[in-house]
Amino acid sequence: MELKNSAILLTGASQGLGAALAERLGDQGARVVLVARESADLRATALRLRARGVEAHALAADVGSADAAGPLAASAAALVGPLDVVIHNASTLGPTPLRDLLDTTPEDFERVLQVNLLGPFRLSRALAGSMALRKRGAIVHVSSDASVAAYPGWGAYSVSKAALDHLARLWAVELAAHGVRAFSVDPGEMDTRMHRAALPDADPATLVDPAQVAQRVVEMLRQVERIAPGARLSAAEWSAVP
């Protein structure tokens, strides 16, 4: 997919992988709408991009809120035109320090599903019809190795990411014939605030720079036609197809 001038909605864009993705997409000439709850960090990211000549807009919203998707999708389209790509990068671990399932309240579990699973579903639902009609689009789900491995303490997050991978597969089979690609990507263990919240004792030297992962995700998008619909890709194992 040609990213120059493409219209991209990116959630969780104020920090970590999201902020790095915003920069890499901007470098490709994409017009980006950045979403995050924290307005100040988000604006700083958008201003940094604009200073580099990138068309970047900031919409402060909580993707876990049931009413957010419609206004977000429409505002984004108003600003940059019908969306070509949505990247579901926002996610929450739930309360930290991480805790056993037996110590996880159903309310906390539900909140994690709202942000990590239902939020992406609602937003894709608001965007994918237009993509299918125009026969052009990509839906990217940022997953985790916790979606396939059962690590003690990662319960709600882990379940949400497993379901998110499957959501990607289902969008893919329903939309592939209409020119819309969906896949998920496991970014690996990155040196981010989120990772520090989950595993404060991890050695940063063992963690990946989010900028490197962002570059890989951008490459995936550029070659999205070659990605099997619904594939779960590993950023660490991704190598550009010549």
Added chain:
Amino acid sequence: MKAASAVRPWPPDDRLLHVDVEAGALRDAHVRDLPSLLAPGDVLIVNDAATLPASLHTSDGAIELRLLEPPSADGEQAVRGLLFGAGDFRTPTELRAAPPVVRVGEELTFGGEGGFETRPYEEGEREDRDALHARVVAVEPDAPRMVSVRFDRTGAALYQALYRHGRPVQYAYLPEPIALAAQQSRFAARPWAVEMPSAGRPLTYGLLRALRERGVELHALTHAAGLSSTGSDALDARLPLPERYELPESTVAAIARARASGQRVVAVGTTVVRALEASAAEHGEPRAGAGEAKLVLGPGFVPRVVTGLFTGMHPEGTSHFALMTAFAPRELLERAMQHAEREGYLEHELGDSCLVLPKIGGR
């Protein structure tokens, strides 16, 4: 004809009256039957404009500003709007109180503390939660309710504020307001419509998929559908105002192919007719790109591009009925509306659908 009184549960299973122009026949069907009523190669064109929450009430409740057009993408242009006095949609527009006299330079304030229900942006910074201000920059000399305003913010901040403080335009015949989400089609993109382009509302994604599987070509355009009523006969006579539209290359190419091969070009809704015919009237053929539709599709209008129409139920005497006569003999349409009345079809934005279809290669 009775109006539908509420949004039907999703997915809808609306009725469809098929007006077969060639046979002069009427057939009762459902919207889900569309794939069997259309033929491979037919081109079905929808308006993908999302509906904007275009109604803004001032904080003191004295004035409602209904936007007549969407703000520009950057939000930096002045926006035209229509003022109403105190009250809400439960009062039919023609019975609404007149707004106070508003002069150029005055400022309207929307929302703020104690304003409207919370919209999604709870976590926004303080300025996002603050009231939205609009300065009046022009007043129509002979129509003082028609104004142009400039908002106090642009771009993403303007859209956040509109979605926070604005409500969708409502309909007096409905007992309950329709939520903004319930007004959007499955393929809505840019929020250019100030009232919902309602013809596309009953098209489920599953139906769109089935249409493509049948070989029907689906394409989009974007047309900034305007207000349907102003509350005054003098102003209504000016409707529709010029409306912004945009035709994608792929849509224009599909129309050209269909016309060359004698296939039908079926518009979903009168807004699609207006956009395509306005472009054809201006350029000879529909041309890709942005434009402003000034063409008024009145009685006697002869379409150059559109051959069939999928639309709502429009009883005789309405302007939409007059438009339908461009696609079928008046006598057949009169019969269709009498049949619809007798069979209990529902009219208006949430009602049933009507497909006026000529034979392939006809006209």
